[in-house]
Amino acid sequence: MSEFNSQKNRVVWCDIPVANLDxxxxxxxxxxNCRVDREVGETPFGVIEHHEGNGGCLIEEKEExxxxxxxxxxxxxxxxRDAVGKVVPHGGSVLHDVHSIGPHGVRAVILDSExxxxxxxxxxxx
Numbered sequence: 001m002s003e004f005n006s007q008k009n010r011v012v013w014c015d016i017p018v019a020n021l022d023x024x025x026x027x028x029x030x031x032x033n034c035r036v037d038r039e040v041g042e043t044p045f046g047v048i049e050h051h052e053g054n055g056g057c058l059i060e061e062k063e064e065x066x067x068x069x070x071x072x073x074x075x076x077x078x079x080x081r082d083a084v085g086k087v088v089p090h091g092g093s094v095l096h097d098v099h100s101i102g103p104h105g106v107r108a109v110i111l112d113s114e115x116x117x118x119x120x121x122x123x124x125x126x
Contacts, residue, residue: 004052014056014072017064018114021046024058027090027113031083031120032074065115073107073119080122084108098125 018024025036025046034049036058046058056072076083080098087094091113098108105123112118 009054012054014054014070015045015059015061016056016072016112016114016116016118017061018058018112018116019060019062019065020114021058021060023091023113027092028058030086030090031092031110031112032076033079033083068117071109071117071119073121075122076120077122078124080106080108080120080125083120084110100125 028036036046038046044060048056087110093111096109106125108120
């Protein structure tokens with residue numbers, strides 16, 4: 001985690017439970033347009049590319065998947081419509097299509113390939 005991230009951001013990491021790690025890696029790589037690196041530990045997991053920003057991973061823990069609860073926002077700056085367009089072909093579904101959240105930009109709420117509810121966010125509709 002970068003020094004900026006540890007000092008300025010309140011959310012610094014998230015674990016996203018998945019039932020099928022390979023399927024989830026393919027989903028997030030396509031929708032977020034970034035690398036997800038498979039790691040081997042006590043439980044296999046995939047680290048979402050995050051260089052100096054907030055990070056997160058996909059962790060194979062099927063019993064932890066929930067449709068409600070905390071809503072994690074992923075930045076898809078300037079390509080939200082492209083990202084939403086990749087959701088269904090990669091096994092997810094769109095709960096709420098792209099819509100305004102006032103001066104905070106636009107978001108879409110989706111279910112990922114594993115059934116987790118997450119949001120895609122952009123400062124503008126692109």
